[in-house]
Amino acid sequence: xxxxxxxxxxxTRFSSFVGRVLLEVPSLEEQDWPKxxxxxxxxxxxxxxxxxxxxxxxxxxxxxNLLLDQTWEVIMSKHAARxxxxxxxxxxxxxxxVESKLDKIPNCMVVSQDYVFVGGARGFSIxxxxxxxxxxxWEKLKVDVTSIWATDLGTDILIAPVDETGIARLFYFYKDxxxxxxxxxxVDDTSKQxxxxxxxxxxxxxxxxxxxxxxxxxWLDVYKLPKESxxxxxxxxxPAVNPKKKVKQLQPDVSTCVRGDxxxxxxVHIMKIKxxxxxxxxxxxxxxxxxxxxxxCSGLGSGQNHFIKDSQWxxxxxVFKAAFKKHGDEEWEEEPRLSTATFxxxxxxxxxxLPADAKSPSGVACVLGIHWTGSHNFFFYSLNRTLKxxxxxxxxxxxxxxxxxxxxxxxxxxLVLACADGVLTLWDLAEGFPLGVIALPEGCxxxxxxxxxxxxxxxxxxxxxxxxxKSQMKCVxxxxxxxxxxxxxxxxxxxxxxxxxxxxxKSLDEAICAVAPVPALPGMVLTFSRSGSVQLMDVAKPxxxxxxxxxxTYRLAAPWKPVFVVSLHHPRFLLRGDHPDxxxxxxxxxxxxxxxxxxxxxxxxxxxxxxxxxxxxxxxTADSTAFAQGLPLEKRCEIFLxxxxxxxxxxVQEQEHWTRIRRYSLLLQKEAxxx
Numbered sequence: 186x187x188x189x190x191x192x193x194x195x196x197t198r199f200s201s202f203v204g205r206v207l208l209e210v211p212s213l214e215e216q217d218w219p220k221x222x223x224x225x226x227x228x229x230x231x232x233x234x235x236x237x238x239x240x241x242x243x244x245x246x247x248x249x250n251l252l253l254d255q256t257w258e259v260i261m262s263k264h265a266a267r268x269x270x271x272x273x274x275x276x277x278x279x280x281x282x283v284e285s286k287l288d289k290i291p292n293c294m295v296v297s298q299d300y301v302f303v304g305g306a307r308g309f310s311i312x313x314x315x316x317x318x319x320x321x322x323w324e325k326l327k328v329d330v331t332s333i334w335a336t337d338l339g340t341d342i343l344i345a346p347v348d349e350t351g352i353a354r355l356f357y358f359y360k361d362x363x364x365x366x367x368x369x370x371x372v373d374d375t376s377k378q379x380x381x382x383x384x385x386x387x388x389x390x391x392x393x394x395x396x397x398x399x400x401x402x403x404w405l406d407v408y409k410l411p412k413e414s415x416x417x418x419x420x421x422x423x424p425a426v427n428p429k430k431k432v433k434q435l436q437p438d439v440s441t442c443v444r445g446d447x448x449x450x451x452x453v454h455i456m457k458i459k460x461x462x463x464x465x466x467x468x469x470x471x472x473x474x475x476x477x478x479x480x481x482c483s484g485l486g487s488g489q490n491h492f493i494k495d496s497q498w499x500x501x502x503x504v505f506k507a508a509f510k511k512h513g514d515e516e517w518e519e520e521p522r523l524s525t526a527t528f529x530x531x532x533x534x535x536x537x538x539l540p541a542d543a544k545s546p547s548g549v550a551c552v553l554g555i556h557w558t559g560s561h562n563f564f565f566y567s568l569n570r571t572l573k574x575x576x577x578x579x580x581x582x583x584x585x586x587x588x589x590x591x592x593x594x595x596x597x598x599x600l601v602l603a604c605a606d607g608v609l610t611l612w613d614l615a616e617g618f619p620l621g622v623i624a625l626p627e628g629c630x631x632x633x634x635x636x637x638x639x640x641x642x643x644x645x646x647x648x649x650x651x652x653x654x655k656s657q658m659k660c661v662x663x664x665x666x667x668x669x670x671x672x673x674x675x676x677x678x679x680x681x682x683x684x685x686x687x688x689x690x691k692s693l694d695e696a697i698c699a700v701a702p703v704p705a706l707p708g709m710v711l712t713f714s715r716s717g718s719v720q721l722m723d724v725a726k727p728x729x730x731x732x733x734x735x736x737x738t739y740r741l742a743a744p745w746k747p748v749f750v751v752s753l754h755h756p757r758f759l760l761r762g763d764h765p766d767x768x769x770x771x772x773x774x775x776x777x778x779x780x781x782x783x784x785x786x787x788x789x790x791x792x793x794x795x796x797x798x799x800x801x802x803x804x805x806t807a808d809s810t811a812f813a814q815g816l817p818l819e820k821r822c823e824i825f826l827x828x829x830x831x832x833x834x835x836x837v838q839e840q841e842h843w844t845r846i847r848r849y850s851l852l853l854q855k856e857a858x859x860x
Contacts, residue, residue, distance in 0.1 A: 276729045281733070281736075282785050292304050295750055297342045300313070301314050304333040309344075385530065388548070391412065392530055393407075396526055403526070408455065410453075458553075458576055528555035531565075532551065533551045550568060554593075564581055586604035590632070601634050610622050621674050628666075641707075656676045657674070685727045695715075698745045699712075701749065705752065711733075719734065738764065757783060761779070764779070
């Protein structure tokens with residue numbers, strides 16, 4: 186982009202070297218010659234100096250050249266990534282074994298026992314886990330179901346779907362059908378309608394908690410579920426007759442499997458928890474008033490009862506602004522937003538002990554643990570209360586930084602708290618002590634935590650110990666930079682961390698966006714990437730075993746948020762697949778070709794060695810150090826004493842053997858001397 190000046194006759198171009206430094210006579214010694222002499226000169230076209238463009242064309246020329254250079258860099262980087270992808274060995278891709286076609290798009294899935302519950306348009310459906318065959322369907326809504334939970338009650342199942350309007354409902358599923366228990370937050374006046382943001386059901390289905398939002402507030406409602414009454418009411422059903430309405434039918438609805446002729450007792454509301462109030466200046470006049478406010482140790486550490494005045498807060502804020510004024514000249518205030526909560530039901534343990542007068546059956550939740558958005562504290566609330574009782578936390582765990590992510594293990598024995606500074610705190614709730622604290626690398630923060638059932642490596646294969654282990658945990662941490670890390674903690678030993686997958690550098694399509702452990706296979710997890718690939722990874726090695734993919738005519742509509750579910754007791758998982766022609770069209774997708782693909786890992790010959798065996802006996806690994814570390818202290822002492830006894834017994838046998846040899850040799854010497 187240059188315009189020649191003067192004559193249009195083609196000029197003879199020549200090049201010249203323009204020096205940037207003063208030329209000198211080089212030294213006679215070669216070692217004194219400059220090695221970067223080529224950088225001391227610029228190769229320029231003498232004619233271009235005369236043909237420089239005026240503004241603003243010169244700026245446009247630079248911008249176009251910069252754009253071309255950046256485009257070329259992107260092309261070269263993609264070419265290098267493509268070449269590296271070709272040179273890298275791709276894992277074997279396994280197709281699904283069973284396909285279940287749906288006339289509605291599935292939004293969510295959950296597994297309980299041998300059933301799969303799929304939430305979609307106007308309701309949810311119940312499918313068989315093994316062949317994905319639809320068994321029952323409930324479609325009574327005008328909106329879609331966006332999330333669904335299911336809890337195993339032994340022989341029956343408790344189902345809790347939440348629709349687009351935020352209404353949560355409880356269903357009881359048993360052998361004879363489906364019974365609607367209650368719509369938790371449904372009201373007649375739509376202006377007073379609340380939205381269910383999240384819910385949780387305790388292990389065994391004794392309690393349920395619903396995080397609700399409405400009228401500019403957020404709170405947590407906790408209910409006690411009358412399981413025993415439900416069983417009796419199903420054995421001796423009471424007609425659900427409303428005298429104000431005409432009874433249309435009292436027979437079961439065969440198409441939907443809903444028993445409208447049975448009425449079950451509603452859940453009992455026992456507690457309403459609101460977010461903690463923001464910490465402000467104290468209203469106390471003396472420290473004695475602060476101590477008088479604290480009747481017992483309940484809630485100690487929450488920071489609500491303190492003796493810091495408003496003037497001290499203002500002084501601290503002024504000092505902070507003066508110290509960091511150069512980093513931000515503009516004054517800004519964080520916009521107030523509604524707080525959300527993450528909560529869990531905890532079993533009785535050393536850290537979650539019940540009051541002296543309270544009695545709770547073994548295996549029944551007794552404490553609710555909760556932390557709010559932006560809060561440093563993890564609160565404990567006793568479940569042994571009624572709605573009239575005062576709602577105060579029985580315990581508080583303060584952290585040095587706001588808690589961002591947390592996770593409770595399936596056995597309710599281990600808890601991990603991830604803070605905003607990248608520090609993970611590992612707790613053993615069953616034994617009542619912290620397993621340790623470990624920090625992620627600088628600039629790396631926790632995105633999600635996934636517990637693994639504790640496994641051992643025996644003879645090069647991942648196995649589950651036959652005996653239960655204590656104070657031993659492993660979890661997979663997905664970081665915000667899409668890297669994957671394995672955290673291991675053993676008793677009083679310092680926790681360790683290893684890298685399973687590095688953060689992608691060249692291509693963002695390789696970034697891991699979701700992780701799901703496979704509980705039926707020791708040390709195996711499923712990883713979902715943005716490119717839509719699903720891979721099975723062995724975290725003990727670590728390496729990718731194989732990949733799973735739907736048929737070519739299907740793909741994942743949102744690879745960064747895949748719809749899938751993994752069975753807890755069987756090595757299989759289900760994945761939603763969408764037809765490419767209907768992706769992006771909501772109207773067509775609701776009535777188009779959508780399928781659920783079932784992957785049974787036991788049916789693939791490539792995974793036969795991984796699926797069997799999955800457990801190992803103590804006698805087979807008594808000499809293994811790794812196995813001994815995974816056993817309780819009593820078992821380790823027993824194995825140690827047995828080894829010691831065998832060594833002593835062997836030593837005694839050796840001594841007796843050498844004693845007999847000596848006696849025999851002395852006898853031979855005596856006979857030889859007599860001869």
